[in-house]
Structure formats: C-alpha cells, structure tokens
Amino acid sequence: MEQRSVRLGVPGHDADLEVVRYGHWGRPVLLFPSEAGAARDAEGNGMLDAVRPLVDAGRVSLFCVDSLDGWSWSDTSLPTEERARRAGAYTAWLSEAVLPWVQGESGGSSEVVAVGPSMGAYHAVHLALTRADVVPLAIGLSGNYDPTTWNGWGEVGDATHFANPSAYVAHAGGDHLDWLRARVSILLVVGQGPFEVSPTRSLPATHEFANVLSGKGIRHELDVWGHDSAHDWPWWSRQLAHHLPRFT
Template sequence: MREVQLPDGRVVVHGHWGRPVLVFPSEQGSATDAESNGLVGAVGDLLSAGRVKLYCVDSFDGASWAASHLPLEERARAHERYESWIVGTVAPFISGDCGGETEIATAGCSMGAYHALNLALRHAQTFVLALCFSGNYDTASWRGWGARGMAEYFNNPVSYVPNLHGEHLDWLRSRLSVLLVCGQGQWEDTTGALESTKWMAALLRDKGIRCELDLWGHDVPHDWPSWRAQWTHHLPRFC
C-alpha cells in the first residue's frame, strides 16, 4: 500500500500491476475505507498475482450530495467539481502509474456505486467498466430540496439514461459494461438501493448498454460483509 498526495486530494494505491480499478468509498468515506472494511484483504491473491491495482480515493460527499442544507442543484454543481478532479487529476495519475494511457474500471459500494456508474456513463472514453454494489442511482431521492436544474439532471442516471440516443448511445454501447449487484436483505429497501438497482438495470438494458444484474438473497443486507462477499465473487471475473 502507498499513499500518494495529489493536488486537492489523495489516492491510496494497492497492488503492483494489473487492471486499474478506481474505488470510491461509501457516503462521506475515505480512501482508506476499502482496506479498513476488508475489500483489499479479500482480494489479496489478485493483488499479489499482479492481476489488479486498486486506486482508492476520498469522497467529497460532505460538501456535495450529503450537504442537506444546500439545494439539490447546488449539491450537483459541487459534485461536478469533484468529478473534474477525478477526470483531470486522478485518471491521468492512474494512467501514468500504469505506464501510459489505459482503460480504467470503477467500483463502489452504496453511494460509491453511484459514483462508479455515473462517472463511467459520463466519461466512457476513460472508464469502460463499472462495478456497482448496492447503489441508489436517483439523486432526487437523496433528501433533496429546491429546484432541479441541468447539473442535477446530467448527474442523475435515472433521468438522463432514458434520453440517451443517436451516435453517442451507439458509442456507449460499444465502450461500456456495467455490473449492478444488490442484496435483498435489511436496509437494501430503506436505502432505496434494491429498487433503484433493478430500475437502473432495466434502463440500461432498454438502451442496449451491456449490463449484468445480480441480486443476492433476502439474508444479504446493505452492509460491508455483504459487499466483501460480492466483491470477492465478481472482481476475479474482470481482471
């Protein structure tokens, strides 16, 4: 593990070689959450074998989507500043660290799943695979208030995906693959993750974007032990 301080933020890197995966924490989490909650240790064999490199970033949710005192549109604009940092600073660092331009996967749990999907949909030129665990992909459902504007619309997958069309949609179909995973146990309903995951899968499939939906059992809650098991099950398939 090594921690790299970049302008305006840090990246914690695990692994020495392999497919790069940009890992987002859950809501208001940090770049160390993947390690402290067992995701890194759960795929230690993949890291040792040089099959995958994990690039973990801090969240910006406290100043954006989780800032409930702000109207939804202002939160969306704050989120766009975070996305600009990811695209303009973190992605080039990952490419350089991997020896040149490379296609990056994204991954995340809970709100991190939203970040993983939204980033890949908006920037598939760089991020070609999104691994999403127990996400809620409707920003308007996040205790939002105030008028919804263009920033919120273009960062709300359940709003903009139905309107994808033409050459851009054809390009996305050729570039992007999505995995949506969710349990059906405790808190998957109250967080909105279960219904949102099924809804998102239907929207992507309707647009012909490659999407795999994997629903786990009613004994699988919205929590880190579930995500560790799901992560361990799926990640080896993609690296």
C-alpha cells in the same frame, strides 16, 4: 503489499483529497468508499483483504479515493441543484486529476474498472458513463442511481440532470447512445437483506436503473443476492471478490 499515496487538489474546494494505490501491477481498479467515506475505508473494512489474492498475484492494482460527499450530495442543507454543482467538481477532479495519475501509474494504456458500494456505486457508474473512453466497466454494489431521491429539494436544472444517470441515460440518443452501447458495461449488484430497501432504496433503485439501461440497449448485468445480503462492507467485500476475477 506495495502501497503509495498522493494528494490531489480539487478546483473550487480548499482541501486536497487522497488516492491510495495498493499493488504493483495489473488492471487498475478505481475504488470509491461508501457515502462520505475515505480512501482507506476499503482497507479498514476488509475489502482489500477480500481481493488481496488478485493484488498479490499482480492481476489488479487498487486505487482507492477519498469522497467529497460531505461537501456535495450529503449536505442536505443545500438544494439539490447546488449539491449537483459541487458534485460536478468532484467528477471533474476524477476525470482531470485522478484518471491521469492512475493511467500514469499503470503504464498509460490500461482500461480502468470503477467500483463502489452504496453512494460509491453511484460514483463508479456515473464515471464510467461519462468517461467510458478510459473507464469502460463499472461495478456498482448496493447503489441508488437517482440523486433526486436523496432527500432532494428545490428547483433542479442542468447540473442535476447531467449528474443523474437515471435521467441522462433515459434521454440519451443518437451518436452518443451508439458510443455508450459500443463502449460501456455496467454490473449492478444488490442484496435483499437489511437496509437494502429502507432507508437506502438500493434494491428498488438498482432494478429501476437496470430497466433504464435495458431500455437503451446498454450492456449490463444485474446480480441480486439473497435476503441475508445486507447493505454493509462484509457483503460488498464478498460480492467484489466474487465478480472481480473475471475482469482481470
């Protein structure tokens, strides 16, 4: 399988982050790791193998990115507002560095699918909602879409609000909401098995966010898997292999 990588700098952070491309052709899929994970986690945890037939057939190219969660959302020594500010630097990096590189690698015209498991689901959905012009589809696997529930503390302000899909979608209106309704689609997938309720809150949080999207008339699907479906890579790989073919 063809593979190449690039390291791109994050403004305000002293390390470059890696983006790894797998494949030679097809619709670009921007794939996030789980919390605090790395670009090569999808390969190491079986997700690449699960969708390899699509990659080998030239139907998709996977663009796997490093997270910056350890410096932002996962650093619970920081108040929520500071964590949100730092997460904003990561979102800006995705928008200003990663997406242009992905589009350049893909011929410049392909619409991107964003995918992620666990905290990666949050990143995928948040990117689609903020950059639906380039990323009109997100697939969130076992996500929680309200960062204020992630061991949050301290006063919150604009940085937290605009990094919180559960909040800013609930308050969306006017032309912007009309644009989201016309442009974006969200697929929310979650299981009912181990660790999907506690401690991750993925199952209730996914239902809650689906209700927010429904209340705003934003196109979405909710796919709830069974009580054997756990919060772990083997199930996320299976779920992505099940859904991705219809979007390529």
